[in-house]
Amino acid sequence: MKPVVALVGRPNVGKSTLFNRITKSRDAIVADFAGLTRDRHYGDARLGSREFIVIDTGGFEPDKPTGVVAEMAKQTKQAVAEADAVIFVLDIRSGLSGQDADIARYLRAANKRVFIAVNKAEGMAESPMLAEFFELGMGEPHPISAAHGQGIRSLVEAVLESF
Ligand code: GDP
Ligand code: MG
Numbered sequence: 001m002k003p004v005v006a007l008v009g010r011p012n013v014g015k016s017t018l019f020n021r022i023t024k025s026r027d028a029i030v031a032d033f034a035g036l037t038r039d040r041h042y043g044d045a046r047l048g049s050r051e052f053i054v055i056d057t058g059g060f061e062p063d064k065p066t067g068v069v070a071e072m073a074k075q076t077k078q079a080v081a082e083a084d085a086v087i088f089v090l091d092i093r094s095g096l097s098g099q100d101a102d103i104a105r106y107l108r109a110a111n112k113r114v115f116i117a118v119n120k121a122e123g124m125a126e127s128p129m130l131a132e133f134f135e136l137g138m139g140e141p142h143p144i145s146a147a148h149g150q151g152i153r154s155l156v157e158a159v160l161e162s163f
Helices: 015-023 067-082 098-110 128-134 152-161
Strands: 004-008 041-047 050-056 085-091 113-119
Touching: 004 015, 004 067, 015 041, 015 050, 015 085, 015 113, 015 152, 041 152, 050 152, 067 098, 085 098, 085 152, 113 128, 113 152
Parallel strands: 004 050, 004 085, 085 113
Antiparallel strands: 041 050
């Protein structure tokens, strides 16, 4: 069985960009609009000979009960349930938000292996901003740039080594 890795995070942090990097596809919809990728989206990926499956998800707003946002939250929760590990994607440029804290709470309760990817970190890997993400208490944050392809390999290695 290939391990299944879900990419989870609030809208616009760069999940679909990361999905495309990891799967080397252009399948996921990357948008300047928050939350355009509303469905789960599966992709095949490999690192060397290790094959795994990545799930891209729409945004995640667990506390809003209606409409498209609720549907996105539901899809994301299903993706987390299906996953062997979760990459929790955050945005170094906006810092931690209340929504991130909600997602962190949900992921802790879900009892999955979680890896913290702090995206948009091109030129900022040494930034003091990174320290904030330690406070989640979910392990060491991995600074990445999905758009520029930085830090992805070591993130994926950490995930795969956990199996
Ligand atoms: P999603 O909603 O989490 O799937 O986010 P997207 O992948 O659609 O990306 C949202 C926006 O962030 C787009 O404008 C991307 O071009 C931008 N973005 C994604 N990754 C990076 C990155 O590594 N650095 C920067 N500066 N922008 C990024
Ligand atoms: Mg997306």
